[in-house]
Amino acid sequence: MINISETEANTIAKHLDITRTDFDNQYVEKGSNGMMIMNKMPCHFLNENQCTVYEHRFSGCREFPALHLPNFTGRLFTTFMHYERCPIIFNVTEQLKKELSYIKE
16 A cells, blocks of 8 residues: 655656646545545556656655564565565565575475
8 A cells, every 4th residue: 555645646746747636536545534545556657666756756665665664573464465576575585584594395
């Protein structure tokens, strides 16, 4: 899930040269509390494992995969959902398996 702030939505809409209304209609799902999230996973802006709006990417994408943030074990499911598509998660996981002598049964 990619959370989107008003500022981020405005910035990327401007970058894409579309109205904010068009951006919201095409890319955003809004919750009843006003929270906005990307309406597709993987993200619309991910193409061949490359972010097409990289310079303007969302703050959650800037932090991704958030291995440096507290409560990593509370986000394991979300982290491993991206194992096949994220080279950082893949490489960290494979290195941990080596260091922990993980043996596939």
